Amino acid sequence: MVSQAGHDGRARGGATPSVLHVAAPADFGGLESVVVNLARGQLDAGQQVTVAAFVDPGRSGHPFGAALAAAGIPGRIVPVAARGYLEERRTVRDLIRELRPDVVHSHGYRPDVVDSGVARRMGVPTVTTVHGFTRGAGRGRLYEWLQRRWFRRFDAVVVVSEPLRRELIASGVRAERIHLIRNAWRAAQPPLPRAEARAALGLDPEARIAGWVGRLTAEKGPDVVVDALAACSARDVTLSIVGSGPMEPELRALAEERHVGERIRWHGIVPDAGRYLTAFDALLLTSWTEGTPIVLLEAMAAGVPIITTAVGGVPDVVSGREALLAAAGDAAGLGRALAEVLEDPAAADVRCEEAHRRLEREFSVEPWVQRYRDVYFSCL
Numbered sequence: 001m002v003s004q005a006g007h008d009g010r011a012r013g014g015a016t017p018s019v020l021h022v023a024a025p026a027d028f029g030g031l032e033s034v035v036v037n038l039a040r041g042q043l044d045a046g047q048q049v050t051v052a053a054f055v056d057p058g059r060s061g062h063p064f065g066a067a068l069a070a071a072g073i074p075g076r077i078v079p080v081a082a083r084g085y086l087e088e089r090r091t092v093r094d095l096i097r098e099l100r101p102d103v104v105h106s107h108g109y110r111p112d113v114v115d116s117g118v119a120r121r122m123g124v125p126t127v128t129t130v131h132g133f134t135r136g137a138g139r140g141r142l143y144e145w146l147q148r149r150w151f152r153r154f155d156a157v158v159v160v161s162e163p164l165r166r167e168l169i170a171s172g173v174r175a176e177r178i179h180l181i182r183n184a185w186r187a188a189q190p191p192l193p194r195a196e197a198r199a200a201l202g203l204d205p206e207a208r209i210a211g212w213v214g215r216l217t218a219e220k221g222p223d224v225v226v227d228a229l230a231a232c233s234a235r236d237v238t239l240s241i242v243g244s245g246p247m248e249p250e251l252r253a254l255a256e257e258r259h260v261g262e263r264i265r266w267h268g269i270v271p272d273a274g275r276y277l278t279a280f281d282a283l284l285l286t287s288w289t290e291g292t293p294i295v296l297l298e299a300m301a302a303g304v305p306i307i308t309t310a311v312g313g314v315p316d317v318v319s320g321r322e323a324l325l326a327a328a329g330d331a332a333g334l335g336r337a338l339a340e341v342l343e344d345p346a347a348a349d350v351r352c353e354e355a356h357r358r359l360e361r362e363f364s365v366e367p368w369v370q371r372y373r374d375v376y377f378s379c380l
Contacts (some may be wrong), residue, residue: 002171011082017102017376018048018093022111025053025064027269028243029215030294031131032064034160034183035107041186041369050099052076054088063271071188085114092118103376106339109147116154125155125379129181130164132291132312134219148173155379158372160291161313179375182316184368185297185359197279201240201267208237208342211280213295214274214287216245221286221309223247223254224331226323228284230258231335234342240280242267244325255296274298282307282341282348290314296323300359302332307337317363322355 021039030160031050035051042049055062057079068075070345075248076095080088092115096104104119105127108110128151133144151157151173158179169175170348191197198205210229222241229239241251241264244358255261274295279282283299283306290312297317299306306323308314309330318325324340326333341348 014047016047016373017380018099019050019103019105020099020101021049021051021105021107022092022115023051023053023064023107024110025055025108026215027063028271028273030183030291032067033274033294034129034131036064036067036071036073036188036340037184037186037365038369038372039068039073040188041184041365042372043073045366045369045373047373048101049316050074050076050095050101052078052092052095054078054080054091057081057306063269066271067188073091081110084173088114090098093122096122096124105129105376107131109143112147112154113143113150116150120153125376126153126154127158127375127379128154129158129160130168131160132164134217134289156375158375161316163312164291175190179371179378181299181368181375182313182363183292184341184363184365185294185301186365187274187298187301189272190274190277191302194278195311196319197276199275201265201270201279203240203265203279207232208234208281209240209279210282210284210338211240211242211277212284212286213242213277214285215243216241216247216251218247219287219289220245221288221329222251224286224309224329224334225284226251226254226258226260227331228286228298228334228338229260229263230373231332233335233339237281237338237342238263238265240265240267242270242273242276244268274302277302277304280304282338282339283346284334285309285314286334287311287314297359297363300355300363303352303356305341305352306355307334307341309334318355318358321353322358324351 039049065077087339100147103125106116112128119126122168147172165180216222255264283304285308292313309328310325311328
């Protein structure tokens with residue numbers, strides 16, 4: 001049932017709340033996947049949904065716009081300059097007047113800080129999902145400090161892991177406004193067959209290959225995976241790195257310093273990267289901080305052995321039954337885990353089966369969408 005809004009912009013008669021999602025998406029990442037999957041699930045459940053995405057005006061054909069279109073999600077891709085805050089706020093105001101949503105749901109520090117106040121001044125309840133923090137330095141640290149202060153103003157704050165919930169309570173967000181909803185996953189398309197995925201990535205069909213997917217930024221620990229490759233006793237394994245970011249030059253230099261440069265393949269950004277995980281004999285996640293990592297859910301769906309650091313919300317997604325876990329920064333431990341997966345594929349297959357069952361049991365879309373709907377109703 002599509003929302004029927006009254007003159008005050010709020011769902012009436014038990015109707016499903018309509019929602020305007022607001023994001024400032026990167027080319028790829030977990031936040032972007034969550035917004036697409038949530039909006040698609042809400043549409044399937046009969047909600048009225050629109051996604052507004054503010055992107056760099058120098059970009060044409062932004063991948064996020066293509067993802068929305070492929071999923072059949074009504075979207076507004078709005079070019080806006082890095083400091084075009086007034087223009088962005090005017091656009092949000094105009095969209096609220098046009099769409100009259102029951103709830104404005106923001107994702108990420110820029111929409112949280114820049115845009116949510118427009119909705120509140122117009123009497124529209126605001127919800128945000130906290131996907132995680134980079135915990136970087138300089139400008140990024142300032143933005144995240146502002147974002148934490150802004151959380152106190154939202155009608156509801158959704159966190160994707162228990163550590164995030166505790167962190168926000170400690171920072172002054174009222175506990176009753178915080179809702180723990182771990183991410184869910186539904187693939188837009190099925191994973192590719194192994195041979196097809198390897199061919200698409202230009203990988204040797206017979207080689208032993210470990211994969212790493214993410215932004216090449218400090219919080220994701222790409223330097224740790226390079227060190228893990230160097231520490232691994234299996235000297236014939238190749239590392240495929242999917243993603244891009246500012247650390248790439250120093251990572252290439254580190255790989256040469258560790259004498260593993262010839263064993264690393266740099267793929268850059270690969271659209272729908274989750275479909276290609278079947279190319280790997282193992283997926284490594286080496287982050288220092290995480291919420292609910294979408295790449296883990298993708299690997300669980302693809303049946304790929306998982307090796308990960310036990311940080312943030314990761315232990316809420318996989319345990320030792322479904323994956324091999326190591327401490328953050330433990331390159332030697334990650335290297336040993338990689339050797340173990342390669343040397344004992346039967347045990348790795350058992351963990352993959354357990355992971356797939358857990359994915360279906362705990363991370364399906366329908367109850368996830370219902371929990372968000374309940375959060376929206378709590379704000380009305």
